Amino acid sequence: MIFRRILGFIPLIFGITFISFMIMHAAPGDPTMMFVDPSVQIQDMAQVKANLGLDKPVLVQYFFWLKEIGKGNLGFSYVSGQPVLDLLWERLPATLLLSVSSLILILCFTFPLGLLSGYKKDSFFDRAVTFLSFLGMSLPTFWLGLMLLLLFSLRWSLFPTFGFIDPFLEDASLWARAVSVLHHMFLPLLTILIGGLAGLIRFNRFSIIEILSQDYIQAGRARGLSERRLLFKHAFKNAALPIVTILGAGLSGLIGGSFVIEYIFSWPGMGQLGVSAVFARDYPVLMGSILFSSILIMLGNFLADLSYSKIDPRVRIR
Amino acid sequence: MLELKKLRTLFELSGGKTVTAVDGVSFEIKPGEVVGLVGESGSGKSVTALSIMGLLAANSRVESGEILWDGRNLLELTLSELRKLRGRDIALIFQNPLAALNPVFTIGNQMVETIQEHFSLDYKKSKDLALSWLKKVNIPDPEARFDQYPHECSLGMCQRIMIAITLVMKPRLLIADEPTASLDVTIQAQILHLLAELKDELDMSVLLVSHDMGVVAQQCDRVMVMYLGQIVEEGPTDKIFADPKHPYTKALLRAIPVPDPSKKHAFEPLAGDIPSPLNIPSGCSFHPRCSEKLPGCESQSPGIYSVQGCRVACHLFK
Secondary structure, three states, X not given: OHHHHHHHHHHHHHXXXXXXXXXXXXXXXXXXXXHOOOOOOHHHHHHHHHHHOOOOOHHHHHHHHHHHHHOOOOOEOOOOOOEHHHHHHHHHHHHHHHHHHHHHHHHHHHHHHHHHHHHOOOOHHHHHHHHHHHHHHHOOHHHHHHHHHHHHHHHOOOOOOOOOOOHHHOOOOXXXXXXXXXXXXXXXXXXXXXXXXXXXXXXXXXXXXHHHXXXXXXXXXXXXXXXXXXXXXXXXHHHHHHHHHHHHHHHHHHHHHHHHHHHHOOOOOHHHHHHHHHHHOOHHHHHHHHHHHHHHHHHHHHHHHHHHHHHOOOOOOO | OEEEEEEEEEEEOOOOXXXXXXXXXXXXXXXXXXXXEEOOOOOOHHHHHHHHHOOOOOOEEEEEEEEEEOOEEHHHOOHHHHHHHEOOOEEEEOOOOOOOOOOOOOHHHHHHHHHHHHOOOOHHHHHHHHHHHHHHOOOOOHHHHHOOOHHHXXXXXXXXXXXXXXXXXXXXXXXXXXXXXXXXXXHHHHHHHHHHHHHHHHOOEEEEEEOOHHHHHHHOOEEEEEEOOEEEEEEEHHHHHHOOOOHHHHHHHHOOOOOOOOOOOOOOOOOOOOOOOOOOOOOOOOHHHXXXXXXXXXXXXXXXXXXXXXXXXXXXHO
């Protein structure tokens, strides 16, 4: 039952937050050092810590955090003093916009390229796609992002270097603002696409090659079905199954990967917030973004499982 | 109706080597005739069938010869001309019916798409036609099966469904490649009975490819025995079974188990292994396993001799 699956998320969330909490506290550095005025006396520092509850044992702090989560309170940022929930809520749209549009674009590119590349195995097209995929797989995302930024934004000034929207467009028309968002989104999206597409296209190509050698394709040909129908209907649906699984698992990569990308392109999403929180040792914000992204990832996996059972009649969620 | 003239089909192996899977096969199938093609696995039966359908694997090709269908050479047709013929005029059913149906589409979906590929019928009429054929092949509750997936049906049921999908186009020639090899004996008998019935109803010819001499004896008007890519004996079924001429045919018949406890040796398995097609013996290719070998057999390939209404490729009948 779907309900049971959702219940199963609860212990997972406990596990993830517990481990992150422990790692966070094990890491060197002290949040109070980051934001307290250097002129404050050392005995007053102890008082600041006590006020924040940081003098308590880590376990106690974790349970305190849990208790507040139970009440719907994610705490307040050490740095800005704003409620963490508000901060995250403000950042969520940008992150979702980037990850959902990259997911859609990845799907739009993977299938046609993988399908044709597998169908025309060893052709010039296949070789070109293979070469580009290997190139994409071997470029580290953070490096690629920086290079694109360097070339397209700094040298040729084709794209903005940071942000989500041009701040001067506050009162402009919806259309102008949408164009500005797309303009800002182009480079981060491109970086995610190049990294995400390469492996999937290779994978899709291999599944297509394998599927095309199956009896049911041969049997379809023997019944006079057209190549187009066999490729885009029969082979496509079978090749979509493993892609959905991989994307479900890869969703975490998309969200995790966008932490780095959001940071590089100063994209005002949860990832950027999380990374800055790491550097500032802003524990409440960091825990909040971990909680949010783990829920997003679990939802993603859950949706992948659901759609898997929709397209493969042999799988039924129990 | 169908005539093969000196068909030669090659397989290309890596390293430029070639293997001759079908070596100068000639035969004819007349309207309404049921012809058996028998031989051990690896003798080239299935490759002959696939050559006729134009469905050879990418690493194999017809090297020379002609495949005449109503006098038209199938080897000279374009893919789209061939596709109109496939299924409509010449149809093929496979050994493993479950693998020959696409697992992710319903039976109804695959039947309707096949019908609509060849006839311009709307969905309603195609569905009615499909249901009537499911009834004809004795599928209980056709309406329910129509919406089911292949994995929800038994193997025997899948083969009936395959027969329905294939014969709905009323082909003039059905090539059945080991249609019952993957089924239980009782189901085998039912399927063969069904095929014989439908053959009479549709007045079609059948090329029955099988390694099972018993099946062939029951079903066929005429038998062709194949060994290492060549037809070594051909004639009316009753004559071949009552009085086999070629030592290979004799050996095959001796290898059929006889359920008679009074006989000491119920059957005699064929001596030796089928030689590697990479290294076909010189002269008559059967000579290393032959019990009636003559001095010239190693060096000279035999001609084809007519003996009492049969054609035999053996030096014994010179």
